[in-house]
Amino acid sequence: VHKAVIALGSNLGDKFHNIEYALRLLEACATLDLELEVSEWTMAVVDTSFMYESAPMYITEQPSFINCACIVETDLKPTALLRVLKQIEETVGRVPSVRNGPRAVDLDIVFYGDAVIDTRPPEDRASLDNLQGQMVVPHPRLHERDFVLRPVADMLPDYVHPAYCKSIKQMLSSLASTSTEPPMKRHSVDPVPDTLTAWTYTPAKPGSDAMVMATLNVTPDSFSDGAQHNQLSDALNYVNESISAGCNIIDIGGYSTRPGAAFVSPEEETRRVAPVVQAIRANDGSSKDIPISVDTFRADVAEAAIKAGANCINDVYAFMGADAYPFHDDHRRVKSDAVLVDMKAIARRYAVPVVLMHSRGEASQNKDYATYEYAGKGAAVVEGVRVELGDIVERVVRGKGGLRRWLVIVDPGVGFSKTVEGNLALLRDGAQVVADCQHRNPLAGYPVLVGTSRKSFLGTILQGGADGRKTEASDRDWATAAAVTCAVQQGALLIRIHDVKAMGDVVTVAKALCS
Structure with a gap:
C-alpha cells in the first residue's frame, strides 16, 4: 500500500x-x-x-x-x-x-x-x-x-x-x-449537503474576521437563561432579535452542562431541540437561512437536529462522551471510542462542521494541570489544552473515516475544568492554543470558538477583593465584554454569547481595533 x-x-x-x-x-x-x-x-x-x-x-x-x-x-x-x-x-x-x-x-x-x-x-x-x-x-x-x-x-x-x-x-x-x-484566506464551510454559507478568515490578521454565535438554551435549568426560551414562541423571539442584532449562527442546546444539572434522556433532548430548528427553518423571515448549530454530545440528537435543518454539531466533550476523563483509563477509553465512532459517522454522513471543545468531565472538577508545568510559568493550561484536545482532534481528522480538517473548529473550553487563573491564561494567551510552535502543535491552524459569556469564573473575579460583589449570571455582561474583547484580539473566529445586541457591539469594536 x-x-x-x-x-x-x-x-x-x-x-x-x-x-x-x-x-x-x-x-x-x-x-x-x-x-x-x-x-x-x-x-x-x-x-x-x-x-x-x-x-x-x-x-x-x-x-x-x-x-x-x-x-x-x-x-x-x-x-x-x-x-x-x-x-x-x-x-x-x-x-x-x-x-x-x-x-x-x-x-x-x-x-x-x-x-x-x-x-x-x-x-x-x-x-x-x-x-x-x-x-x-x-x-x-x-x-x-x-x-x-x-x-x-x-x-x-x-x-x-x-x-x-x-x-x-x-x-x-x-x-x-x-x-x-x-495571503490566501482560509475557509470553514457549512455544506448540508449543498453549501448554505462559507466563512472566510485570514490567520495573518487575527481577530479581524470574528463572528458571533448566539446562545439559545431551550432548557429549564441552564446556568444563565434557564426557562427563558423553552417555549417555542420565546425561542423564536430570541432568534429573530439575535439575527436583527447581527449574529452569524444560532447555537441551540437542550441539555444543560451546569454542574449538578438534572439528567435528560436523548428523547427529551431531541424533543426540546428539533421543533425549534424546524420552526426556524419554516419561518418566512430572515431567520430561515441562518446557520444553526446543535449543542449536544449525543449522536442521535445531533442527527435528529441535522435532519430538522441544523448545520453544525457543537460538542462540549469533543466526540468523546461525558465520561472520557481520565483519558488514560482503559475502561473509559473503550466507551469513549464507541462515542467517537458514532459522532464521526453522523458528522461524515451529513458533511457538517463540528466544534470540538476541551473538557474533563464535569465542568467544576479536574482542574489540576501540574503535568504540563514543563511548558513554563503560566503556560500549563494552554499546553494541557493543546495536548489533550490535540490528541482528540487528531483522532477525529486522521485515518479512514476521518472528518475533513476544514470542517473542524476548536474550543479551548474556558470555564470547563479550569481554575480562575487557568481561564485567564487561556484568554490572555489564546492565540498560542493554535499557534505553529517549534515542537509540533496538533491544533496549529484551526479556527477557534471562545465562550466566556456570563460564566462563573467572571463572578469569582467580581466578588474578589475588598470592594467585590456577588453577581448572578445575568449581571455579568460587562465582565463578559472584557473577556470577549480579549478573545477577539487573540484571534478567535467565533464568539459565543447570550446578549447579541450588547456583546455584538463589543465584537464589532474589538474587530475594528484588530484590523
Missing part, C-alpha cells in the same frame, strides 16, 4: 460541494465500475488539509479557487491512480477547457510516496509546456504554487521533497518570502 498526496481545487458552481463530492468518490471508488487494469484494489482517504481561497494563476479572468489536499492510501500504481482521478473529475462535472482555466473540480497527484516519475520522452522534458496525457510526480509546479504547498504543509510540514531535498515547510517559506500576492 502506498501513500499519495492529492491536490483538489474548484472554482465553478458550488465549489465546496464539488470537493466533498470528489472526496466521497475517492473513498468509494474501489466499489465503482471504473475502467482499470486490475479488478480488485483499495483506496482510503486518511487525512485532509485545511481549505483555502486563492486567486487564479496564469489565466486571471475567472472566479477564485477553493483549494485543499488529501492523503490517500492505495495499492493502485501511479498511472492507474491518475486514471481514477480523471474519471472522478468527469463524474463531478469537469469538461475539457483551456489549460489552467475554470473547472468544477481538479485533482492532481502531488506525491506518490517518494517516487520520482516522468512519463514524457526525454526530449520533451526541457519545459512544462506539454504535459497533456503525461505524468510528472512530484507535481512539477509545486514550488511555485502557494495554493498547493500550503495545504500539503497542513498535513506533512516536515516531508522532504525527493527532488528538491527541502521540506514542505521550507519550500513554503521560500515561496512566501518572494511572493507579492496577498
Whole structure:
C-alpha cells in the first residue's frame, strides 16, 4: 500500500460541494465500475488539509479557487491512480477547457510516496509546456504554487521533497518570502449537503474576521437563561432579535452542562431541540437561512437536529462522551471510542462542521494541570489544552473515516475544568492554543470558538477583593465584554454569547481595533 498526496481545487458552481463530492468518490471508488487494469484494489482517504481561497494563476479572468489536499492510501500504481482521478473529475462535472482555466473540480497527484516519475520522452522534458496525457510526480509546479504547498504543509510540514531535498515547510517559506500576492484566506464551510454559507478568515490578521454565535438554551435549568426560551414562541423571539442584532449562527442546546444539572434522556433532548430548528427553518423571515448549530454530545440528537435543518454539531466533550476523563483509563477509553465512532459517522454522513471543545468531565472538577508545568510559568493550561484536545482532534481528522480538517473548529473550553487563573491564561494567551510552535502543535491552524459569556469564573473575579460583589449570571455582561474583547484580539473566529445586541457591539469594536 502506498501513500499519495492529492491536490483538489474548484472554482465553478458550488465549489465546496464539488470537493466533498470528489472526496466521497475517492473513498468509494474501489466499489465503482471504473475502467482499470486490475479488478480488485483499495483506496482510503486518511487525512485532509485545511481549505483555502486563492486567486487564479496564469489565466486571471475567472472566479477564485477553493483549494485543499488529501492523503490517500492505495495499492493502485501511479498511472492507474491518475486514471481514477480523471474519471472522478468527469463524474463531478469537469469538461475539457483551456489549460489552467475554470473547472468544477481538479485533482492532481502531488506525491506518490517518494517516487520520482516522468512519463514524457526525454526530449520533451526541457519545459512544462506539454504535459497533456503525461505524468510528472512530484507535481512539477509545486514550488511555485502557494495554493498547493500550503495545504500539503497542513498535513506533512516536515516531508522532504525527493527532488528538491527541502521540506514542505521550507519550500513554503521560500515561496512566501518572494511572493507579492496577498495571503490566501482560509475557509470553514457549512455544506448540508449543498453549501448554505462559507466563512472566510485570514490567520495573518487575527481577530479581524470574528463572528458571533448566539446562545439559545431551550432548557429549564441552564446556568444563565434557564426557562427563558423553552417555549417555542420565546425561542423564536430570541432568534429573530439575535439575527436583527447581527449574529452569524444560532447555537441551540437542550441539555444543560451546569454542574449538578438534572439528567435528560436523548428523547427529551431531541424533543426540546428539533421543533425549534424546524420552526426556524419554516419561518418566512430572515431567520430561515441562518446557520444553526446543535449543542449536544449525543449522536442521535445531533442527527435528529441535522435532519430538522441544523448545520453544525457543537460538542462540549469533543466526540468523546461525558465520561472520557481520565483519558488514560482503559475502561473509559473503550466507551469513549464507541462515542467517537458514532459522532464521526453522523458528522461524515451529513458533511457538517463540528466544534470540538476541551473538557474533563464535569465542568467544576479536574482542574489540576501540574503535568504540563514543563511548558513554563503560566503556560500549563494552554499546553494541557493543546495536548489533550490535540490528541482528540487528531483522532477525529486522521485515518479512514476521518472528518475533513476544514470542517473542524476548536474550543479551548474556558470555564470547563479550569481554575480562575487557568481561564485567564487561556484568554490572555489564546492565540498560542493554535499557534505553529517549534515542537509540533496538533491544533496549529484551526479556527477557534471562545465562550466566556456570563460564566462563573467572571463572578469569582467580581466578588474578589475588598470592594467585590456577588453577581448572578445575568449581571455579568460587562465582565463578559472584557473577556470577549480579549478573545477577539487573540484571534478567535467565533464568539459565543447570550446578549447579541450588547456583546455584538463589543465584537464589532474589538474587530475594528484588530484590523
